[in-house]
Amino acid sequence: MRIILLLLACFSTIWASNGEDLTTTWVGILSLIIFVVGYYMVAAEENYHINKAKPALFMGTFIFLLIGIYNFSNGIDPSALTHSVEHLILEISQIFFFLLVAMTYIEVLIERQVFDTLKYNLVSKGYSYKKLFWLTGALAFFISPVADNLTTALILSTVLVTIEKENPRFLVPGAINIVVAANAGGAWSPFGDITTLMTWMAEKAPFTDFFYLFPASFLGWLVTAWLLSLYVPSDKPHFDVTTEPKVSVLMGGKVVIALGVLTIVSAVLCQQLFKLPPMWGMLFGLSLLKLYSYRLKRKKGEELNTFKMIGKIEHDTLLFFFGILAAVGGLHFLGYLDLAVKLYDSAGPTVVNIGVGFLSAIVDNVPVMSAVLKANPDMGMDQWLLVTMTAGIGGSLISFGSAAGVGVMGKLRGIYTFGSHMKYAWTVLVGYLLSLIIWYVQFEMLDLY
Structure with missing residues (x-):
């Protein structure tokens, strides 16, 4: 945690020294302090016994209230703030x-x-x-490019916790393996992660050229998984065929699986062909699920209460995402993220793009990638693919550094936490560094892209 606070302090010093926007005003400094303290509370949730959604929601909403107070007290036109919040609401929704x-x-x-x-x-x-351990990790790596890293991580973490509910020696390395695999798998597909989708939509690299990141993504995950597997017990889960009743999919389950696949396809088609938000296809899939539940009850008499299922989802995870994205959006409005990209001129694209991976673990890869795209530094396709990869897989370095990690934290509450992740974080770092080495050899030395 001291390392995280030190990094944030260093970044705030670099940015504030340029004296632009609101970063050096009382509202900018106070907002940054609130953000750092809020993130500390998120990271130390198991120590303070506070749900991570509470500090995230507080800092996300309070930062914008402070900006509103600053504008009102100084007689500043609030139209820019209003436009920013409206755009942020659209992204978050x-x-x-x-x-x-x-x-x-x-x-x-x-x-x-x-x-x-x-x-x-x-x-x-x-x-x-x-x-x-290896089966769930491999499934996560190869499913996430087709679906997305978050959905993949949620599904396979559910499988993980149904296999074993109590053994942390299996669950913690298994959860980290799924997060790393889902993020690495999503990094080499244009719609496997939000960051890759943003880069592709900005036409920084053609659709098929993202696949050149496969060797770096795959081998980086493979090394991390091998190191994690050394800590996984060699015995088998308890299973007694005489006491364990055979379980089978209930009526309509296979149709729900098919509807889930159709929902993902419709989300991809909305983004790729129709230029509609992916959530439009997802909501269309939800409507199909509800219509099928109606038909199942009418024709077969089988109850499938989808509204009851909505009530069971982790709403605190959704509120956590709202709070974090709102907080980062507030820092972006204040000028911190825009000023960060000035480092490209002084440090060079390779160094900064590697640093983006570490920064995305601390903050969030989506606004960081958005800031890079808006700054639009003069880089070749090799550098754009590098920053896409680092922003995508860098979030695995910390448990809440990616959407996949936060989703798995919600599924394995009290088991997969910030503290339990950091015990094995060095394995993720080794894989991350190996991915960078492979990228450098492939793109810079051999020109294989």
Whole structure:
């Protein structure tokens, strides 16, 4: 935590020295302090026994209230603030509704015993903890490019916790493995992560050229997974065929799986072809699920209460995302993120792009990537792919540094925490550094892109 605070202090000193926007005013300094303290409370949630959504929501809303007070007291036209908040609400709502639908589908799949059936099939085969560790990690890496890293992490963390609910020696490395695999898998696909989608939409690299990041992403995850596997127990989960009743998918479960796939496809099509927000396709998929639940009850007499499933999702996770994105949006309005990109002129693109990975773990990769795209530094495609990769996989360095990490924290509450992640964070760092080395050899030395 001291390292995080030191990094933020260094960045604030660099930015404030340029004296632009509101960074050197009382509202800028106070907002930065609130942000640092709020993030500390998020990171130390298990120490203070406070839900991470509470400090996140407070700092996200209070920063903008402070900006409003500053404008009012100085007679500043509030139109710029109003426009910024309206744009921020649009961005947050898209993520909010996307997650709402994804989490609802997961809860319905849980209720239909889909994950229990998968767990039964895996455990009944006599797989060891290590084999289950590798299976869930590999699935996360290869599913996230097709879907997205958050949805993939939510699904596989649910499978993980149904396999074993109490053993932290398996759950913590397994959770980290899923987060790293989902983020690494999403980094080499244009719609595997929000950062890659933003870069592709800005036409910084053609669609197929993102696949050149596959070697760096794959080998980086593989090394981290191998190091984590050394801590996974070699024994098997408890399973007694005489006492464990066979579990099968309930009526309609397979159709829900198909509707889930269709929902993801519709979200991708909305973004790729129709130029609509992906959440529009997700909400369309939710409507299909609700219509199917109506048909299932009318024709088969089977109850599938989707509204009840919505009530079971982790609403605190959604509020956490709202608070964090709002807080970072406030810092962006104050000028901190815009000033950060000036480092490109002094340090060079490679150094800064590598640093973006560490910064995205502390703050959030989406606003950081947005700031880089808005600054539009003069870089070649190799550098744009580098910053896309570092922003995508850099969030794995800290548990709440990526959407996938936050989602898994919600699923494994009290087990996968900031503290438990940091015990193994060095393994993630080794994989991250290896990805950078592979990128340098492939792009800068061999020109294989």
